Amino acid sequence: MKGVEILPVEGIPEVRPGDDLPALISRAAGDILRAGDILVVTHKVVSKAEGRLVDLREVEPSAFAKRFAVEHEKDPRQVEVVLRESRRIVRMDRGLIISETHHGFVCANAGVDASNVPGEDRVCLLPADPDASAAKIREALASRVGEDIAVVISDSFGRPWREGITNVAIGVAGMNPLADYRGEEDPYGYQLAASVLAVADEIAAAAELVMGKTSGVPLAVVRNYPYKPGPGFAQDLLMEPSRDLFR
């Protein structure tokens, strides 16, 4: 088996609301991409192009947001935005808000983030529908590259029990985000019972290794990974509430 390559892609200019991101991406990555590649796109450029930025000066915090903000030395306007982006609070303790977003992702601050955003008093939200955003990028690439490319939109989430954040997939197009080995046999003839791998999350994590956090590389190509093409969505990565022991 050949190795998997993770290639950084530069050449995306500062993205502004209303920009045609799929076209910008096609231009930057079009000559690099080959059939079978996966393109990983950091969500921030997607959110910016889609205008998912909030000017905090225009936000009126609720009494609930104000009280939490005062207690924990937060910006009440930013807390308000986090609450608006949440459909359910999972934990609200020690100054942290872990909530479920309207898409169903569980993460800190509903994905609302002030880093890598131009201008003061401005925060960035997650894309409204990251699977749809991934599909649009994939369509633009298909017409330009003329080959089969999968797209993963990534963000970095914390997790319980372990320090640090890691990149995960919040939007997927053109591939199954899960690789299901259940029923297959290991080399000893043992039927694998619990082996569904979240490969889209592993691909997003691999891409982070070339993206960095301050270097402003918003795209990475993952090459030679034999993913299962076809329809697939990051929504498939969300655990059924009935199976979740950590609601």
Place this chain on the structure above:
Amino acid sequence: MKGVEILPVEGIPEVRPGDDLPALISRAAGDILRAGDILVVTHKVVSKAEGRLVDLREVEPSAFAKRFAVEHEKDPRQVEVVLRESRRIVRMDRGLIISETHHGFVCANAGVDASNVPGEDRVCLLPADPDASAAKIREALASRVGEDIAVVISDSFGRPWREGITNVAIGVAGMNPLADYRGEEDPYGYQLAASVLAVADEIAAAAELVMGKTSGVPLAVVRNYPYKPGPGFAQDLLMEPSRDLFR
């Protein structure tokens, strides 16, 4: 920046208790490794070499293990082993046991697993001290390859809220498993506040892309990733109980 490469390494024979794994690994990977590489080793070969296998026919389940097993159609002897490998139960519900191992990892079944183990009625435990195991492999490689190599021992863990398992680091030697960007500025001059990346977990996840689950590739080389060399341990990835909202 050059891309990151993930290379599968084959040529490890069936590993048996008492085998000199660092020597086997040096032989298999010695000619491939270069200075600055990270070698990812799946924990199962480490556990096997260290004799961390349990013959279930020799396990006498406790009354507690028996009751849980009957209720959820499990093997009471395997439940007993899971309890013995646990220092604390985090959740025990719907037939699942999520526990904290004696090392401090929180995962399903305390990492006890029947897949990829030869012989019936046999299960595999996590290595007793995966950081020490990683350090031993690193020493063997240093004397053979004569260059600086980091080592990551991996296992695949589930996580709350998201479907599927992903590879994480349970043993580390020769690198800092966390990349701390706090205090650095993004391209807009915003000081990053929450940006500590669990890069050892991302490296383990990337390696899984060439290891597969049934193909029996126990080693992968991660090349061209500019990690921070020096002392570092997977223990550094464990969250302080006082900061953990999901105990």
